[in-house]
Amino acid sequence: MSMSLDGIIGGSDVDTEQLLHEWFFEPSERNAEYIDELRTAIGAVVMGRRTYEEGASVDGFVDNPYPIDHFVLSHDVPETTAAGETSFTFVTAGIESAVEQASGAADTGVVCIMGGAETVQQHLEAGLVDKLWIHLVPVLLGDEIRLFDTVNPTHIELEPTNVVATPAVTHLQFAVVGR
Amino acid sequence: MSMSLDGIIGGSDVDTEQLLHEWFFEPSERNAEYIDELRTAIGAVVMGRRTYEEGASVDGFVDNPYPIDHFVLSHDVPETTAAGETSFTFVTAGIESAVEQASGAADTGVVCIMGGAETVQQHLEAGLVDKLWIHLVPVLLGDEIRLFDTVNPTHIELEPTNVVATPAVTHLQFAVVGR
Numbered sequence: 581m582s583m584s585l586d587g588i589i590g591g592s593d594v595d596t597e598q599l600l601h602e603w604f605f606e607p608s609e610r611n612a613e614y615i616d617e618l619r620t621a622i623g624a625v626v627m628g629r630r631t632y633e634e635g636a637s638v639d640g641f642v643d644n645p646y647p648i649d650h651f652v653l654s655h656d657v658p659e660t661t662a663a664g665e666t667s668f669t670f671v672t673a674g675i676e677s678a679v680e681q682a683s684g685a686a687d688t689g690v691v692c693i694m695g696g697a698e699t700v701q702q703h704l705e706a707g708l709v710d711k712l713w714i715h716l717v718p719v720l721l722g723d724e725i726r727l728f729d730t731v732n733p734t735h736i737e738l739e740p741t742n743v744v745a746t747p748a749v750t751h752l753q754f755a756v757v758g759r
Numbered sequence: 760m761s762m763s764l765d766g767i768i769g770g771s772d773v774d775t776e777q778l779l780h781e782w783f784f785e786p787s788e789r790n791a792e793y794i795d796e797l798r799t800a801i802g803a804v805v806m807g808r809r810t811y812e813e814g815a816s817v818d819g820f821v822d823n824p825y826p827i828d829h830f831v832l833s834h835d836v837p838e839t840t841a842a843g844e845t846s847f848t849f850v851t852a853g854i855e856s857a858v859e860q861a862s863g864a865a866d867t868g869v870v871c872i873m874g875g876a877e878t879v880q881q882h883l884e885a886g887l888v889d890k891l892w893i894h895l896v897p898v899l900l901g902d903e904i905r906l907f908d909t910v911n912p913t914h915i916e917l918e919p920t921n922v923v924a925t926p927a928v929t930h931l932q933f934a935v936v937g938r
Contacts, residue, residue, distance in 0.1 A: 585893070585917065585933070586907035587766040599914065704899070714764070718917035718933055720883070720907055728765035728899055735778065738764065738897035743924040750919055750931065754764070754897055 581695060582715045582749070583727050589697055591724030599719050603749040604645075610746050615645075618713070623689015624682040625650045626675075628699035636662040646692075649685040651678045653699060675699075679708050697727050704736065709756055712738065716750040760874060761894040761928070762906050768876055770903030778898050782928040783824075789925050794824075797892070802868015803861040804829045805854075807878035815841040825871070828864040830857045832878060854878075858887050876906050883915065888935050891917065895929040 582600040583589050590597065603611050625646055632652045635641050640663040650668045657670040671678040682691040690711070693703050703709050738754035745751075761779040762768050769776065782790050804825055811831045814820050819842040829847045836849040850857040861870040869890070872882050882888050917933035924930075 585891070585931075587905075595914065599916075712764070716931075718919050720915040720917065722907075722913060726766075728901075734901060735774065736899040737778075738899065740897050740924060740926060740929055743922060743929060745919060745922040747919060750922060752764075752895075752929065 581700065581713070581727055582717055584717050584719050584721045586720045586722070587726045587728060588721040588724045589695065589727045591721060596721055596724060599721070600717050603715065603717065603746070608746060608748060610744070611748060614744055614746075614751055619646065621690050622646060622648065622692045623686025624648055625692050625694050626678045626682050626699070626703075627652055627694045628696050629654045631695045631699070632662075632668070640664055641666045641668075646694075648689075649682070651682045651685075653678055675702055675706060675708065679703070697725050697729065700727060701729075704756075705734075711741070711756065712752075712754040714752045714754070716752055717748075718750070760879065760892070760906055761896055763896050763898050763900045765899045765901070766905045766907060767900040767903045768874065768906045770900060775900055775903060778900070779896050782894065782896065782925070787925060787927060789923070790927060793923055793925075793930055798825065800869050801825060801827065801871045802865025803827055804871050804873050805857045805861050805878070805882075806831055806873045807875050808833045810874045810878070811841075811847070819843055820845045820847075825873075827868075828861070830861045830864075832857055854881055854885060854887060858882070876904050876908065879906060880908075883935075884913075890920070890935065891931075891933040893931045893933070895931055896927075897929070 581589050604615065607615055625648060627650060629652055642664040644664055644666045647665050650666055652668055652670050653675060654670040654672055661668045669681065671681060679691060693700050736756060737758045739757045741755050742753035760768050783794065786794055804827060806829060808831055821843040823843055823845045826844050829845055831847055831849050832854060833849040833851055840847045850860060858870060872879050915935060916937045918936045920934050921932040
Protein backbone atom coordinates (compact mmCIF):
# COMPACT_ATOMS: atom_id res chain seq x y z
CA MET A 581 0.00 0.00 0.00
CA SER A 582 1.14 3.53 -0.81
CA MET A 583 0.64 5.58 2.35
CA SER A 584 1.39 9.20 3.24
CA LEU A 585 3.38 9.99 6.40
CA ASP A 586 0.06 10.76 8.10
CA GLY A 587 -1.32 7.34 7.22
CA ILE A 588 -3.57 8.26 4.29
CA ILE A 589 -4.00 5.78 1.39
CA GLY A 590 -6.71 7.47 -0.66
CA GLY A 591 -9.02 10.40 -0.88
CA SER A 592 -11.74 12.14 -2.72
CA ASP A 593 -9.61 14.24 -5.02
CA VAL A 594 -7.45 13.34 -7.99
CA ASP A 595 -4.48 15.21 -6.51
CA THR A 596 -4.37 12.88 -3.48
CA GLU A 597 -4.41 9.77 -5.68
CA GLN A 598 -1.70 11.19 -7.92
CA LEU A 599 0.58 12.19 -5.05
CA LEU A 600 0.28 8.72 -3.54
CA HIS A 601 0.95 6.74 -6.72
CA GLU A 602 3.28 8.92 -8.77
CA TRP A 603 6.29 6.82 -7.65
CA PHE A 604 4.54 3.77 -9.15
CA PHE A 605 3.23 5.18 -12.42
CA GLU A 606 6.22 7.40 -13.22
CA PRO A 607 8.96 5.47 -11.44
CA SER A 608 12.62 6.37 -11.12
CA GLU A 609 15.07 3.64 -12.10
CA ARG A 610 15.40 2.41 -8.51
CA ASN A 611 11.63 2.38 -8.04
CA ALA A 612 11.14 0.53 -11.32
CA GLU A 613 13.47 -2.17 -9.96
CA TYR A 614 11.49 -2.29 -6.73
CA ILE A 615 8.21 -2.62 -8.64
CA ASP A 616 9.71 -5.52 -10.61
CA GLU A 617 10.61 -7.19 -7.31
CA LEU A 618 7.00 -6.75 -6.10
CA ARG A 619 5.59 -8.17 -9.34
CA THR A 620 7.86 -11.20 -9.07
CA ALA A 621 6.94 -11.75 -5.41
CA ILE A 622 3.15 -11.42 -5.68
CA GLY A 623 1.32 -14.54 -6.82
CA ALA A 624 -2.33 -13.58 -6.30
CA VAL A 625 -4.43 -10.63 -5.19
CA VAL A 626 -7.31 -10.25 -2.71
CA MET A 627 -9.30 -7.01 -2.88
CA GLY A 628 -12.52 -5.56 -1.58
CA ARG A 629 -15.50 -5.10 -3.87
CA ARG A 630 -15.25 -1.29 -3.78
CA THR A 631 -11.60 -1.39 -4.85
CA TYR A 632 -12.61 -3.70 -7.71
CA GLU A 633 -15.46 -1.39 -8.80
CA GLU A 634 -13.14 1.61 -8.76
CA GLY A 635 -10.59 -0.17 -10.96
CA ALA A 636 -13.31 -1.43 -13.27
CA SER A 637 -14.78 2.04 -13.68
CA VAL A 638 -11.42 3.68 -14.43
CA ASP A 639 -10.06 1.42 -17.17
CA GLY A 640 -11.69 -2.00 -16.75
CA PHE A 641 -8.34 -3.32 -15.46
CA VAL A 642 -7.10 -3.35 -19.08
CA ASP A 643 -3.68 -2.05 -18.03
CA ASN A 644 -3.60 -4.03 -14.78
CA PRO A 645 0.03 -4.06 -13.62
CA TYR A 646 -0.62 -7.36 -11.84
CA PRO A 647 -2.01 -9.80 -14.50
CA ILE A 648 -2.52 -12.59 -11.99
CA ASP A 649 -5.55 -14.21 -10.32
CA HIS A 650 -7.65 -11.70 -8.35
CA PHE A 651 -10.11 -12.67 -5.61
CA VAL A 652 -12.77 -10.05 -4.89
CA LEU A 653 -14.55 -10.04 -1.51
CA SER A 654 -18.18 -9.62 -2.37
CA HIS A 655 -21.75 -9.99 -1.16
CA ASP A 656 -22.85 -11.06 -4.64
CA VAL A 657 -21.38 -12.08 -7.98
CA PRO A 658 -21.82 -9.50 -10.77
CA GLU A 659 -23.23 -10.65 -14.12
CA THR A 660 -20.36 -9.26 -16.13
CA THR A 661 -16.78 -8.74 -15.02
CA ALA A 662 -14.19 -6.15 -16.01
CA ALA A 663 -12.65 -6.43 -19.49
CA GLY A 664 -8.94 -7.11 -19.87
CA GLU A 665 -6.87 -10.23 -19.30
CA THR A 666 -7.15 -10.38 -15.50
CA SER A 667 -9.03 -13.34 -13.99
CA PHE A 668 -11.49 -12.27 -11.29
CA THR A 669 -13.10 -14.67 -8.82
CA PHE A 670 -15.86 -13.24 -6.62
CA VAL A 671 -15.73 -14.71 -3.13
CA THR A 672 -18.90 -14.50 -1.05
CA ALA A 673 -17.74 -16.88 1.71
CA GLY A 674 -15.59 -14.36 3.61
CA ILE A 675 -11.97 -13.40 4.07
CA GLU A 676 -10.63 -16.80 5.22
CA SER A 677 -12.02 -18.39 2.06
CA ALA A 678 -10.60 -15.63 -0.15
CA VAL A 679 -7.12 -16.01 1.36
CA GLU A 680 -7.29 -19.78 1.06
CA GLN A 681 -8.31 -19.66 -2.61
CA ALA A 682 -5.72 -16.98 -3.35
CA SER A 683 -3.00 -19.01 -1.60
CA GLY A 684 -3.80 -21.94 -3.89
CA ALA A 685 -3.60 -19.71 -6.96
CA ALA A 686 -0.41 -17.96 -5.81
CA ASP A 687 1.62 -21.18 -5.76
CA THR A 688 4.95 -20.12 -4.21
CA GLY A 689 4.15 -16.40 -4.55
CA VAL A 690 2.70 -14.22 -1.81
CA VAL A 691 -0.95 -13.24 -1.57
CA CYS A 692 -1.29 -9.45 -1.72
CA ILE A 693 -4.21 -7.88 0.15
CA MET A 694 -4.50 -4.93 -2.21
CA GLY A 695 -7.14 -2.88 -0.37
CA GLY A 696 -9.09 -0.93 0.43
CA ALA A 697 -8.31 0.11 3.97
CA GLU A 698 -11.24 -1.78 5.53
CA THR A 699 -10.24 -4.99 3.77
CA VAL A 700 -6.67 -4.67 5.05
CA GLN A 701 -7.95 -3.95 8.58
CA GLN A 702 -10.25 -7.01 8.51
CA HIS A 703 -7.39 -9.29 7.50
CA LEU A 704 -5.05 -7.74 10.10
CA GLU A 705 -7.56 -8.19 12.90
CA ALA A 706 -8.22 -11.79 11.86
CA GLY A 707 -4.51 -12.56 12.11
CA LEU A 708 -4.29 -13.30 8.38
CA VAL A 709 -1.46 -10.84 7.62
CA ASP A 710 2.17 -11.99 7.83
CA LYS A 711 3.87 -8.96 6.30
CA LEU A 712 3.19 -5.29 5.77
CA TRP A 713 4.74 -3.70 2.71
CA ILE A 714 4.27 0.05 2.97
CA HIS A 715 5.39 2.58 0.39
CA LEU A 716 5.70 5.68 2.56
CA VAL A 717 5.09 8.77 0.43
CA PRO A 718 6.64 12.02 1.73
CA VAL A 719 3.53 14.14 2.05
CA LEU A 720 0.94 15.04 4.71
CA LEU A 721 -2.54 14.77 3.21
CA GLY A 722 -4.86 15.51 6.12
CA ASP A 723 -8.21 14.00 6.84
CA GLU A 724 -8.96 11.35 4.20
CA ILE A 725 -8.96 7.53 4.17
CA ARG A 726 -6.53 6.15 6.76
CA LEU A 727 -5.00 2.72 6.31
CA PHE A 728 -5.00 1.80 9.99
CA ASP A 729 -7.87 3.94 11.25
CA THR A 730 -10.11 1.35 12.83
CA VAL A 731 -7.60 -1.27 13.88
CA ASN A 732 -8.58 -2.19 17.43
CA PRO A 733 -6.28 -0.95 20.16
CA THR A 734 -4.64 -4.33 20.41
CA HIS A 735 -0.91 -3.89 20.03
CA ILE A 736 0.25 -5.62 16.89
CA GLU A 737 4.03 -5.90 17.02
CA LEU A 738 6.03 -5.70 13.84
CA GLU A 739 9.65 -6.30 12.89
CA PRO A 740 11.28 -4.18 10.18
CA THR A 741 12.66 -6.57 7.56
CA ASN A 742 13.70 -4.25 4.75
CA VAL A 743 14.00 -0.51 4.03
CA VAL A 744 14.67 0.97 0.59
CA ALA A 745 14.98 4.76 0.61
CA THR A 746 14.38 6.75 -2.58
CA PRO A 747 13.59 10.45 -3.06
CA ALA A 748 10.00 9.74 -4.12
CA VAL A 749 9.10 7.07 -1.59
CA THR A 750 10.49 5.06 1.33
CA HIS A 751 9.70 1.36 0.98
CA LEU A 752 9.18 -0.25 4.39
CA GLN A 753 8.72 -3.99 4.86
CA PHE A 754 7.63 -5.43 8.20
CA ALA A 755 6.90 -8.91 9.50
CA VAL A 756 3.90 -9.24 11.83
CA VAL A 757 5.48 -10.91 14.86
CA GLY A 758 2.87 -10.85 17.59
CA ARG A 759 -0.07 -9.29 19.32
CA MET B 760 8.67 12.33 17.70
CA SER B 761 8.41 8.58 18.23
CA MET B 762 5.46 7.38 16.17
CA SER B 763 3.97 3.95 15.53
CA LEU B 764 3.34 2.83 11.93
CA ASP B 765 -0.31 3.78 12.44
CA GLY B 766 0.63 7.31 13.46
CA ILE B 767 0.22 7.06 17.23
CA ILE B 768 2.55 9.07 19.52
CA GLY B 769 1.00 8.46 22.92
CA GLY B 770 -1.79 6.78 24.78
CA SER B 771 -3.49 6.15 28.02
CA ASP B 772 -1.62 3.03 29.03
CA VAL B 773 1.95 2.50 30.17
CA ASP B 774 2.47 -0.23 27.59
CA THR B 775 1.91 2.21 24.72
CA GLU B 776 4.40 4.70 26.13
CA GLN B 777 6.96 1.98 26.70
CA LEU B 778 6.63 0.51 23.22
CA LEU B 779 7.06 3.95 21.67
CA HIS B 780 10.12 5.00 23.66
CA GLU B 781 12.01 1.78 24.38
CA TRP B 782 14.44 2.51 21.51
CA PHE B 783 15.32 5.79 23.32
CA PHE B 784 15.55 4.65 26.94
CA GLU B 785 17.18 1.28 26.24
CA PRO B 786 19.02 2.06 23.03
CA SER B 787 21.09 -0.27 20.90
CA GLU B 788 24.56 0.98 19.98
CA ARG B 789 23.37 2.43 16.68
CA ASN B 790 20.42 4.14 18.33
CA ALA B 791 22.65 5.56 21.07
CA GLU B 792 24.73 7.15 18.29
CA TYR B 793 21.60 8.54 16.70
CA ILE B 794 20.42 9.98 20.01
CA ASP B 795 23.81 11.67 20.42
CA GLU B 796 23.37 13.22 16.96
CA LEU B 797 19.93 14.52 18.00
CA ARG B 798 21.30 15.97 21.25
CA THR B 799 24.08 17.73 19.38
CA ALA B 800 21.66 19.12 16.78
CA ILE B 801 18.95 20.40 19.12
CA GLY B 802 19.59 23.83 20.64
CA ALA B 803 16.27 24.61 22.32
CA VAL B 804 12.88 23.03 22.94
CA VAL B 805 9.31 24.26 22.51
CA MET B 806 6.59 22.21 24.19
CA GLY B 807 2.92 22.45 25.07
CA ARG B 808 1.83 23.01 28.66
CA ARG B 809 0.33 19.52 28.97
CA THR B 810 3.59 17.89 27.84
CA TYR B 811 5.41 20.01 30.44
CA GLU B 812 2.97 19.02 33.19
CA GLU B 813 3.34 15.33 32.32
CA GLY B 814 7.13 15.54 32.50
CA ALA B 815 6.97 17.53 35.72
CA SER B 816 4.65 14.99 37.34
CA VAL B 817 6.76 11.98 36.32
CA ASP B 818 10.22 13.03 37.54
CA GLY B 819 10.27 16.84 37.62
CA PHE B 820 12.55 16.78 34.55
CA VAL B 821 15.43 15.79 36.86
CA ASP B 822 16.74 13.30 34.31
CA ASN B 823 15.90 15.46 31.33
CA PRO B 824 17.86 14.08 28.36
CA TYR B 825 17.84 17.58 26.80
CA PRO B 826 19.35 19.96 29.42
CA ILE B 827 18.80 23.05 27.26
CA ASP B 828 16.41 26.01 27.30
CA HIS B 829 12.75 24.94 27.18
CA PHE B 830 9.90 27.24 26.12
CA VAL B 831 6.48 26.13 27.32
CA LEU B 832 3.35 27.36 25.50
CA SER B 833 1.02 28.41 28.24
CA HIS B 834 -2.07 30.42 29.14
CA ASP B 835 -0.50 31.37 32.47
CA VAL B 836 2.82 31.21 34.28
CA PRO B 837 2.93 28.73 37.20
CA GLU B 838 4.25 29.92 40.56
CA THR B 839 6.83 27.16 40.85
CA THR B 840 8.55 25.30 38.06
CA ALA B 841 9.86 21.75 37.84
CA ALA B 842 12.97 20.87 39.80
CA GLY B 843 16.16 19.84 38.00
CA GLU B 844 18.67 21.82 35.98
CA THR B 845 16.45 22.59 32.98
CA SER B 846 15.53 26.24 32.37
CA PHE B 847 11.83 26.69 31.60
CA THR B 848 10.34 29.86 30.13
CA PHE B 849 6.56 30.08 30.01
CA VAL B 850 5.36 31.79 26.84
CA THR B 851 1.85 33.25 26.88
CA ALA B 852 2.20 35.23 23.63
CA GLY B 853 1.65 32.33 21.25
CA ILE B 854 3.61 29.98 19.02
CA GLU B 855 5.39 32.61 16.88
CA SER B 856 6.79 34.20 20.01
CA ALA B 857 7.83 30.82 21.45
CA VAL B 858 9.67 29.87 18.25
CA GLU B 859 11.34 33.28 18.08
CA GLN B 860 12.54 33.11 21.69
CA ALA B 861 13.67 29.49 21.25
CA SER B 862 15.55 30.40 18.05
CA GLY B 863 17.46 33.03 19.96
CA ALA B 864 18.32 30.56 22.71
CA ALA B 865 19.25 27.78 20.26
CA ASP B 866 22.05 29.79 18.68
CA THR B 867 23.15 27.61 15.72
CA GLY B 868 21.18 24.58 16.94
CA VAL B 869 17.70 23.61 15.77
CA VAL B 870 14.52 24.34 17.70
CA CYS B 871 12.75 21.09 18.54
CA ILE B 872 8.95 21.20 18.80
CA MET B 873 8.77 18.37 21.30
CA GLY B 874 4.99 17.92 21.49
CA GLY B 875 2.30 17.13 22.16
CA ALA B 876 0.48 16.34 18.95
CA GLU B 877 -1.67 19.49 19.00
CA THR B 878 1.40 21.68 19.49
CA VAL B 879 3.13 20.05 16.52
CA GLN B 880 -0.02 20.43 14.40
CA GLN B 881 -0.32 24.14 15.30
CA HIS B 882 3.25 24.82 14.26
CA LEU B 883 2.86 22.78 11.05
CA GLU B 884 -0.30 24.62 10.04
CA ALA B 885 1.33 27.99 10.78
CA GLY B 886 4.21 27.11 8.44
CA LEU B 887 6.72 27.18 11.30
CA VAL B 888 8.11 23.67 10.72
CA ASP B 889 11.11 23.16 8.41
CA LYS B 890 11.87 19.53 9.16
CA LEU B 891 10.09 16.47 10.48
CA TRP B 892 12.19 13.96 12.39
CA ILE B 893 10.11 10.86 12.94
CA HIS B 894 11.24 7.76 14.81
CA LEU B 895 8.95 5.15 13.28
CA VAL B 896 8.36 2.37 15.78
CA PRO B 897 7.38 -1.01 14.29
CA VAL B 898 4.04 -1.53 16.02
CA LEU B 899 0.35 -0.88 15.34
CA LEU B 900 -1.24 0.66 18.45
CA GLY B 901 -4.80 1.40 17.41
CA ASP B 902 -6.97 4.27 18.43
CA GLU B 903 -4.94 6.60 20.67
CA ILE B 904 -3.29 10.01 20.16
CA ARG B 905 -2.36 10.54 16.51
CA LEU B 906 0.46 12.90 15.58
CA PHE B 907 -1.15 14.19 12.41
CA ASP B 908 -4.82 13.69 13.22
CA THR B 909 -6.19 17.18 12.80
CA VAL B 910 -3.83 18.60 10.20
CA ASN B 911 -6.07 20.33 7.70
CA PRO B 912 -6.42 18.59 4.36
CA THR B 913 -3.93 20.93 2.78
CA HIS B 914 -1.24 18.90 1.11
CA ILE B 915 2.07 19.54 2.83
CA GLU B 916 4.83 18.18 0.62
CA LEU B 917 7.93 16.70 2.20
CA GLU B 918 11.30 15.56 0.92
CA PRO B 919 13.04 12.60 2.56
CA THR B 920 16.48 13.78 3.64
CA ASN B 921 17.77 10.87 5.72
CA VAL B 922 16.78 7.32 6.67
CA VAL B 923 18.49 5.25 9.34
CA ALA B 924 17.09 1.72 9.67
CA THR B 925 17.55 -0.23 12.92
CA PRO B 926 15.66 -3.26 14.26
CA ALA B 927 13.95 -1.22 16.99
CA VAL B 928 13.07 1.90 15.02
CA THR B 929 13.34 3.49 11.57
CA HIS B 930 14.55 7.09 11.79
CA LEU B 931 13.00 9.21 9.04
CA GLN B 932 14.02 12.81 8.38
CA PHE B 933 12.03 15.01 6.02
CA ALA B 934 12.28 18.61 4.87
CA VAL B 935 9.00 20.50 4.54
CA VAL B 936 9.20 21.73 0.94
CA GLY B 937 5.80 23.18 0.11
CA ARG B 938 2.06 23.27 0.51
